[in-house]
Every structure is written in structure tokens, then in C-alpha cells.
Amino acid sequence: MIVITGMHRSGTSCVAGLLARCGLSLGTTHPLLNESRFDNEMGHFENKTVIAINEVILQRAGGTWYNPSSPESILEAGAALVPSITHFTHRFDGRLVKDPRLCITMPIWERSCFALEGIVFCLRNPMAVAESLARRDGFPIEVGLAMWFEYNRRFVLNVPSLPLAILDYDTIAEDLSEKVSTALSRVGLEIFPREVEDRIGGFYNHRLNHNPGGGNRGAQVPDAVWELYEVLRAKALRPASHTLTAA
Template identity: 25%
Template sequence: MLPKPEIASDMMAKDVPLVRRNSRKASAPKLILVLGMHRSGTSVTIRGVHALGADLGDNLMKPVADDNEKGFWEDLDFNRINERVLAKANSSWHYLYPLDTALFQRSEFAAERIEAAALLSQKLKKASVFAVKDPRTAVLLPFWQCVMDDLGIEPSYLITLRNPLETAESLRKRDGFDRHKGLVLWLKHVYEAIRGTEKAKRLFVSYQNLMADPRGELERIAEAFGLNMPSDESAAFKDYASDFLDASLHHNRISANELRRDEAIPAPIPELYDLVSVWCGFDPEETATLPEDLCKDVNAYFDGRGDFLEYSDRVETTLASVRKQVKDAELKVKDLDTQLTESRAQSARKTEELETLLKQQDEQLQEGQVRLAELEARASHLEGELRKAELASEGLVSQLAAARSDRQMSEQRVAASQEELAKVNAGIAKLSGERDAMRAEMSDAKAHIDRLKGNLAAHTAELAHSVAKIERLTESAAGYEAVIRELRKDLRLQRASLLEMRNSSSWRLTRPLRGVKALAARSVGVVRKAGGSKNDV
């Protein structure tokens, strides 16, 4: 067991009446309430109670960086009710003016009492030992004691103590509170926690002692409330003493002697701190009550400054509202800055994409223009070829006309020969008597006829070939004329499309590639078709 802090012997004898109890391990309570001022070690204390086997509920407040990194270990359901009750009483956890304790038994708080009773009953059903902490409970004890009386519950209390100067400094860093306000808040919370639990089972725990000797303090708590103390090798104790507790949790170390050196500190604060420091060293079976003189001093301090404290709370409310508005405005400005940055980034990306697209479109337009020039050159070449074909066709037509003239002449010759043959046959008939004389002449005539027949056959074959050639040329000429008409039509369309594309900025950005691709496809088809027709010729 830790040694008790050294204090003046006359203070121990006069101000701390002791009551001895039988030395025995107490039976485990059903409900343990951890009380104390904010930033005074309530989180560290209830985490230790949890290591002793107490259940803390399944809806705990999450840790907050740069505030309570190891966790608050605070039930959000109880916190929500406490906030509602304070708000309904036109108060807050950081108000200096004491609450009217009779207020919470009035009918206007019936709904909150019923909800709190249902919540507490539900939590207790799930655990053999349930522990809860919220520093607001210290100033709301009359409300919760009314609820617990209705449920027939006798809770046990763990009251935490920390140097009020350390608490005030922690509040200054976290909330921006003036040191004097932090000290008065400490006095209000600690005093009301003590006065509200005078007839109940309670134990005082020093934050400094718990950090310095966690095993010794946990043994005090376990012995006082009948809980099981885990061994040093158990996971529960190691998690708490080694992993959870570390020196970084004890910020703002200030000597308690500074309380007595600073005359600006309200007089009841050092006296109350010294007294409770002694109680934090008591054995579990020992208890103490507040001296009457100290109670009068504390009450006189709050009563004598009631108007000022109430005004201070109103000013603080206004300041809190202004701070919230400023914070909201800062968050809004930050959000707008973020949106502006994102918009600028998106605009830059979009501009870059459009520039890339424009560059691609320009390249495609240039390629289309080159391809169009190639197609125009190809069309010009095809026009020249067509002209040549037309000239060749005209030559073939002339040849066909000449062949037809030759054929007519040959036919006339054949007719003349036939007439002459008829005359010869007639002369033979008539001149049968002259047959011998005419044989020589007849033989010559036959030879001449044979030659004429050969010439006739040759002319006939040549005529047939010329006719076939003229038919093919006629078909080829018709194909070329169709190709030329299609090319001229496409050329007119492409020139019109090009003119429209050059005059329209949106078309220039989106359509040139498809137009050129279609033109190229049609031109290739036309060229292939023309090439096929030429090969047929």
C-alpha cells in the first residue's frame, strides 16, 4: 500500500474526522460511477476499473488526436443524456454558476428521468458490474441519484483528483480557457462530487498516484469494491499498466506547492486539494467528511460571486457561439479553397485535354488536306485517262465505220462476182459448144473467185473481231463515264464539305477525321472499280 502524503498534523486532527470499519473485502457493487473534473484522470481511472473486470458498455466515445489519444472510455449514451439535461437547465459543462439541485426533481425533467432509468436498466442487465464515467455527472448527481433511487440502485463512487493547476493548464491548451476559470471549474466539480456522495460508498484516487503506482492503486480499488485484482502476468494488467499507461499521459506537470504560493488562487482550492490528497491515501475502510468551515468557505465563494459567475457564463456562451461561427466560417473557407483548388485543377486538366484534342484535330485536318490533295490529283489523272479513253473510243468508232464500209464494198464485190458467175454460167450454157475454148478462161475465173472468197473470209473475221472490240470499248467507255460522273459528284460534295468544315469551328474539332476517312474509303472503292474496268478492257 502506498504511503500517505505528508500533511500538517493539526489539519489531520482537526479537519479530517476518521471512521474505522471492519477490515474485510467488500462485496462487488452493481454500479460504479467515476466522478471528477474534466482533464483530471477520469479516463485513466475508469480504464483501470475495466482492467479489474467491470463492463463499460458497447457505445464508447472514440479517441481524439491531440486530446485523448488513448480514448475517453466514456459511454456515449450517458453523455448524450447529460448534454440534454444541461442544455434544458440552460447550462453547460464549463459554466461556473452552480446548478439548482432541486431543479431535477421537477416534472419538466420527467422525460429525461424516464429515459435515463431505461438506459441504466438496460446497461445493468448486460453486466454483473457496470462502470460509467462522464465528468458532467459530478454536477448532475442530483439528477442521476433521483433516477437511481427510483430503480433501487445503491452505486459506489470513484472520485479522481488532480492538481487543479495542471487541470487548468490542460483546459487552457485544449479549450482556450483562462486559468482562473479552469480553477473555479475544478472547485465546482470536485466540491459537488464530494458533497453529493457523502453518505454513499466511495473511494478517492489520485491521478498522480495512479500514474506512479498503478498496481497499488488498482489494489485499493479492488479491495474497496470487491473486485478481482489480476496478476502482474495477466493480459488485463499488462494491457493497462504497460500498454495503456505511459508518461505521455501526464501532461502539464506542476508542483502542488504553487497552489499555496499564488495569492490569486481562490482560498478554498488549495485547502480542498490538500484535504482530498489525504483521502487519496486512505485505506479502503477509512472515510472522511468535509469540515464545516471549508464548506462555508466554498459556498460563500460561489454565493458571493453568483452574479459575476452567471454573467461570465453568459459571456462565455456568446463567445462560444462566436467561436463556433468563426470555426464554421474557417471550415467553409477551407472547403471553398479546396473546391477552388479542385476546380482549378479540373480546369487545367480540361484545358490540357482540349489542347491535346485540338492538336490531334489539327494533325488530322492536315492529314485530310494532304489526302484530299492526293485525291484531287488522282481525280485529275483519271480525267486525263478518261480523255485518252474517249479519244481511243473515237478512233475505234472511226475504225468500225471504216470496217463497215469495207464490208459493204466486199459485199458489193461478192454480189458483182455472183452476177458475173451467173453470166459465165449462162455463157457456159449458151456456149457449151465453146467449152474447150473457154476452159482456160474459166480456170482463171475460178482462181479469181477463190481469191475473192479468201478475201471475203478474212474480211468477215476481221469484221467480227472489230465488232467485238467496238462492243468492249463501248462498255468500257460507259464504265469510265459512270466513274467520272461519280468522281465529279464526290469531288463536288467533298469540296462543299471541306468549305463547311473550314467555316465551322465545332465541325473542325469533331468531324474532319470521319469525313476524310469516309472520302478515302469511297475513293479507294472508286479507284478499285476503275482499275477493274480498265483491266477488263
């Protein structure tokens, strides 16, 4: 099972749609959150069971998706959901799941899901994420930046020793087929860029990226947030170096 994750509003839905078109099945055994909405016109490509499990973990830990509790609380609360994750893994007939909350709950899934094969991590400029959250949810920019930092920091702390691809959503339109092909290769699926181009034709639309960020730093972005972004962005720019350590 390939996992797509990353901070909310970081292109995880777009990447899930692209990889699904390249042959990674989203499964038929569980319903999907996939209707077109104003915030994701092409769909979310999220497994509702995965969302529900992760939401229960976050809530039992005393937090929410926008204000997750401590890693220790997540581990303690998640222990009760191990049977649910194991049951899901046995029943799921797809190969691809996507949920930004997995940045926070990954330690529970790593412990419970025997089918994990690899991870595709979506990175986006923190200011672009904060602006997108402000547009969709009304969050102040500083709240969005704090969320970006926490999700990305937790992912670095939690990332399992599995094949990992990091995709920079801000630059994904540049050599799109090549980047998707490279990401697929890193998680064990070899599809040449020309075939990727044929499969994803018409799906990606750069106009749906309403908050392009690029590599620009907003004045409100704290040093710690920008430093983490630059570290992860450097990894995304070097496909051969997609390994992360908490240090």
C-alpha cells in the first residue's frame, strides 16, 4: 500500500489523482470522499475509512486536525485503533491511500498496517498553504504557518524506513510527467514519462492552484518554518536523496 500525505492544502489530492491515473488503485471496498467541491474541484481521492480512523485517533488524543495533540498522546490514543487499522488493511483491495492526517498518525499505521510499501510526501510553500487555509477555513495566517510547521515537523519525526518520494507541489507543473514517473519509481512502480504523460493527460490544471507559492518567503514566515521548508525542498529537488532523519 502506497501512502500519500503532507500538510493540508499541499497538493495531496492532486497527486493522488495523478497516481491513480497511473495505475495505483484507490480500491473498491471502502467509500471515497471524491466529490468535486470548491476547495478541490477534481476531487479529494480520500478513503473515508482512513479519514474516520485518523479522526478518532486525533479526537481521543484531545486534539483536532488543525490542532493535533502531542506525539505521546497520539500514540496512547492510537493503541485502541490498532485492530481497526489491521481490519482495514485485510479488507482493502486497493494500493493507494491519501490523508494529510497521516503526517500525525503515521506511527500507529506503521505499527498496524503490514501492507505499507512506500510514501509519497507532498511539500508546498508554507505561505501558500497558510493563504489557502485562510481562504478555505478562515484561519489567520500565523495559525496556518504554525500548522504547516507542526505537520511537516511531525512527518520528519514519524517517517518510517520505507521507500520515500518527495514532490514539491509548487513546481510540479515543470516536467510533470518526469516528476510523477520519478516518484512512482521511488515507491516501486516503473512507468516511463511518456506513458505517464498519456495516462494523466487532461487531469492536471495549474489554474486550480489558487495560491502559487514557488520559493518565495513571506514576511510573516518564522525562521524555523522557512528553515524546515528549505531542507525539505532541497530533498525534493534531488530525487536521489529522499531520506529523512529527525536530526
